[in-house]
Amino acid sequence: MDEGGAPNDSRLKLGPGGARVDLxxxxxxxxxxxxxxxxxxxxxxxxxxxxxxxxxxxxxxxRLKVTFALPDVPYGGPDLISALPDDLFLQILGRLGSVRAAAPAICVSRRWRDLWTRLPKVTVALHDVPFGSLEAVLGRATARLWACHYLLDIRVPVQVDRVYAGSLHSLLLAAAALSPLELRFTLPRDLTVSATNVSLPCFQRATYIELHARDLRLSPKHIGGLCFHSLESLSLSGCHINLETFIPRLGRLRRLSLSIINLVGMDNITIHSSSLEELIVDHKNRWTCLTSISVKAPVLKQLTMSFHAGSDVAVSILAPMMEKVSWRCLYTSFIYGLGLWGISEVGLKTAERHEQTDSQEEEDASLQLPSVHVLSLHMCAQDLLSFPNADLSLVAEIDKHMVTDFSSLDLHLRAKGHVFGAVVLHLLGLNRIHTAIQNLKIVLLGSEVKNACPVDCLCDEPSDWRTRSIFLAGLEKVEIEGVVGEDHELDFLKVIFRCAPMLRRVALGLSDEATPNDDWCTKINDIGKAYPAVKYTVDLVTGSTLGSQSCAST
Missing domain, CATH: 1.20.1280 (Monooxygenase)
Structure with missing residues (x-):
């Protein structure tokens, strides 16, 4: 204490006005x-x-470094760690993430010795080992790996640009000798495998195999008996293999994923399996197009197929239990079309469906309904091409991509200033479409090139399409996006209202470039008033309904 009775604190200094400051x-x-x-x-x-x-x-x-000082006197109490149950030990080891981290746990206690071999799943990762040393490293692997469920993850580093098929086969044999339950094997994309096919050895215990390469040709050996009898999931990327003979031998296969990259000779996909439940095929090379797809899988539930087609593709899908589908065929050129409309893509996908309620005040004013299958067609008007006699070939082409039933149709049209009503009504008149369709969505895509139609333009044929009648018994909802405010759009709308007795909702979205005049707004309002049972909305700005505007009808 100083003479004034204040504490003698060197941290406190007098500031302005006598205030104490903690410097x-x-x-x-x-x-x-x-x-x-x-x-x-x-x-x-x-x-x-x-x-x-x-x-x-x-x-x-x-602090970056914290030191805990432990007493020098040895602890003489009970071994509380060893008293913990094995299940808790296994959870601790499992969170370490790899065998390399879990195996040293034997130093902690005798109870921990060999405990790591009982982990539910561990990963043996070999990512930085040179290719020439990988086989020796695998040969020194402990036999205790047989006792646990482990993933053998081999990633060949980018150190060589070429290996021989024999060396690669020998490496796979060393991996198979360890009998992993899961295998992930990755080769660099720039690595070339010399000579002939690489023999794929047996992985008797493997339930999951994932192979990544670039144009790796595999020839499975001893594909009968117990060779791959446990395999449930197979993923191949850049690997050429005879699927027609290999897949039927995999009696427990549930999931198959194929990524076809720059593969010559993989233009035919034949997959027949009595156990397959999920199939994924991603064909990424437009220069080696598919020519044949054959899938026979009686218990298949999910199908994902994306591929390029340069000519006629034979398609045969037999999957009566399919629930989810994502089908996409991309054409390398306009080889199919109708009139001046060429088709560039056909798709079929499973989509979630929501039904709007009448309450607009609640944030969650929609009900989720069962998912639906949506058929999608992408078409573009071609001024320099025409398909005057292609009706039958177009119908057959679209029909073979209908690999399951559907109830919605999405049309993506790049009109370039042409009339679209005639071609859309022609598509709606196809037997499998007009009998199944409940929802119709048309997306009018913008284009920098917009030409005025000549008097006898093919896009307006047949010329009587405006008075045509198509009985669309199940059509309930119509959406049109990208409307530009032309009279032929109103003509098409009138046909839809007239031919769909069960129509309940129509929504129009105007293009950002659209500038409808008062006469057009009056006509579109009159159409809505003629069908009071239909909920009818017009969005002056795409994505936002402006009910106060003159073009808005309900």
């Missing part, structure tokens, strides 16, 4: 941490600094 407390955190580091104290002493100031509270926990 140490004003230092930045980085400097305070440096002070703690230079003290060289353990965690207990550092934690005591929290009483100095609120600024110091928890500051010690942010």
């Amino acid at each position: 140490i407390g004003t230092l930045p955190d980085s400097l305070l941490l440096e002070i703690l580091e230079r003290l060289g104290c353990d965690a207990a002493a550092a934690a005591r600094t929290s009483i100095l100031s609120r600024r110091w509270r928890y500051l010690w926990a942010r």
Whole structure:
């Protein structure tokens, strides 16, 4: 205490007006941490600094290096760690993530010895081992791996640009000798495998195999008997294999994924399996187009197929239990079409469906309904091409992509200023479409090229399409996006209203470039008034309904 009775605190200095200022407390955190580091104290002493100031509270926990001082006297109490149940031990080891981290646990206690071999799943990762040393490393692997469920993950580093098929086969044999339950084998994309096919050895215990390469030709050996009898999931990327003979031998296969990249000779996909439940095929090379697809899978539930077609593709899908589908065929050129409309893509997918309720005040004013299958067609008007006699070939082409039943039709049209009503009504008149369709969505895509139609343009044929009648018994909802405000759009709308007795909802979205005049707005309102049972909306700006505008009808 000083003479005035104030505490003798060197941290406190008098500021303006006699106020006391905590100068140490004003230092930045980085400097305070440096002070703690230079003290060289353990965690207990550092934690005591929290009483100095609120600024110091928890500051010690942010030190880069914390030392805990343990007493020199040996602990003589019971081994509490060894008293824990094995299930808890296995959870601790499992969170370490790999065999390399889990195996040293044998130093902790005798109870931990060999415990890592009982882990539900561990990963043996060989990512940085040179190709020439991989086989020797696998040969030194402990036999205890047989006792656990482990993933053998081999990633050949980018060190060589060419290996021989024999060397690669020998490496796969060394991996198979360890009998992993799961295998992931990755070759660099720039690596070339010389000579002939690479023999794929047996992985008797493997339930999951994933192979990544570039144009790797595999020839499975001893594909009968117990060779792959446990395999449930197979993923091949850039691998050429005879699917027609290999897949039927995999009696437990549930999931098959194929990524076809730059593969010559993989233009035919034949997959017949009595156990397959999920199939994924991604054909990424437009220069080696598919010519044949044959799938026979009686219990298949999910199908994902994306491929390129340069000519006629034979399609045969037999999957009566299919629930989810994502089908996409991309044409390398306009080889099918109708009139001047060429088709560039055909798709079929499963989509979630929501039904809007009448309450607009609630945020969650929609009900989720069962999913539906949507058939999608992408077509483009071709001024320099025409398909005058292609009706039958177009119908057959679209029909073979209808690999399952559907109830919705999405049309993506790049009109380039042409009339679209005639071609859309022709498509709606196809037997499998007009009998199944419940929802119709038309997306009018913009284009920098917009030509005025000549008087006898093919896009307006047949010329009587405006008075045509098509009985669309199940059509309930129509959406048209990208409307530009032309009279032929209104003509098409009138046909839809007239031919769909069960129509309940029509929504129009105007293009950003659309500038409808008052006469067009009056006509579109009159159409809505003629069918009061239909909920009819017009969005002047795409994505937002402006009910107060003159073109909005309900």
